Amino acid sequence: xxxxxxxxxxxxxxxxxxxxNFYTKxxxxxxxxxxxxxxxxxxxxxxxxxxxxxEGLYNTIKVVNVTKGTEVTCMAKFDGRTITANTTLP
Numbered sequence: 001x002x003x004x005x006x007x008x009x010x011x012x013x014x015x016x017x018x019x020x021n022f023y024t025k026x027x028x029x030x031x032x033x034x035x036x037x038x039x040x041x042x043x044x045x046x047x048x049x050x051x052x053x054x055e056g057l058y059n060t061i062k063v064v065n066v067t068k069g070t071e072v073t074c075m076a077k078f079d080g081r082t083i084t085a086n087t088t089l090p
Contacts, residue, residue, distance in 0.1 A: 014044060015066045015087065017074035021057045025050045028077045029062040033070045 017029050027050055042065050050058035066072055071088045 011068050012065055013068065015064055015072040015074075017062045017064075017076075017085070018059070019050075019061075019076040019083075020059045021053070021055070022050070022059070022076075022078060023057060024078050025052070025058045026078055027058060027060050029060060030075045030077065031062060031064050031072060032075075033066065033072045 015031065017031050019027050019029060029046070044063040044065060046062045047060045050060040052058055062074075064072070069088065071086055074085045074087075076083045
């Protein structure tokens with residue numbers, strides 16, 4: 001997971017959750033913070049279906065707006081499992 005540069009006002013930025021090289025295309029990305037679970041109105045970009053790579057694996061991405069200093073959690077859910085990553089927007 002990556003956090004992007006703050007916007008001009010210095011209070012908001014973007015967090016990116018990227019799931020790469022999955023064997024299944026049924027990957028669901030969820031992003032949350034202490035403040036909230038990100039719903040449609042805070043999602044900047046989300047792929048409707050994962051992309052099939054030349055290696056026969058799948059990639060998908062989700063981007064949300066976040067507030068400075070907020071810890072964001074990205075969860076990739078697939079095949080009954082969950083992989084979690086955290087980052088804080090500086």
